[in-house]
Amino acid sequence: MGCHLTKEFDEEKLKKNPIYSVNNKTYIADAKNQLLLTENEIKLVRSSWKDLAKNGDFKKYGIEMMIKIFVNHPEIKHIWKFAAKLNTEEEMRESAQLRSHGNNVFEAINSAVNVLDKLNNTNTNLVELGKKHTLYGAKTCYFVIMRDAFMEIISESLGNNFSSEHRDAWINCFDFFISQMGKGLVE
């Protein structure tokens, strides 16, 4: 299975400075200059995140996201040791450990979204979290599976209020999170 992030950026444009301007837009790149978010994308991410929080709670979204991963990607289910005994969606919904990871993910995203405009090279919390995921057996491409499940959750919840611009902004944002976790993750 291919395992790469969605976007590669023009290294020439990025130069050495992780925060730079092109055509009056401010971009933020990570240290490897792979991923970037415009100020407008940060606004789109923030506003849709607020809307998502209004529509429901992280626990609920977390459960639905984990169920999507387990149902659509049974090949990575074994990473969560507790998941072996979860066969039906009902069993998944009742699992305290599944709820816990789903909620953990949403809380971690919440914290990262909160500091989005203070981004420089590194979000140390995400790098540390990535490091922990080495022991859990995670891989970057599994994070991409989670990203896609997350995108379905947010798009289903916000419906018509989730535009293609919101989608692009969130993909860039989640890829940024993945790149940060990837700095700590040893595959």
Ligand code: HEM
């Ligand atoms: C598909 C990719 C991922 C896999 C396979 C994975 C796997 C795991 C496992 C096995 C654990 C330990 C047991 C548990 O808490 O259930 C864990 C903990 C955790 N995960 Fe993930 N995870 C993934 C993605 C993510 C992402 C993208 C985030 C956040 C954005 C995240 C946030 C957390 C947090 C906050 C914990 C608790 C950390 C601790 O204090 O030990 N995980 N993960």
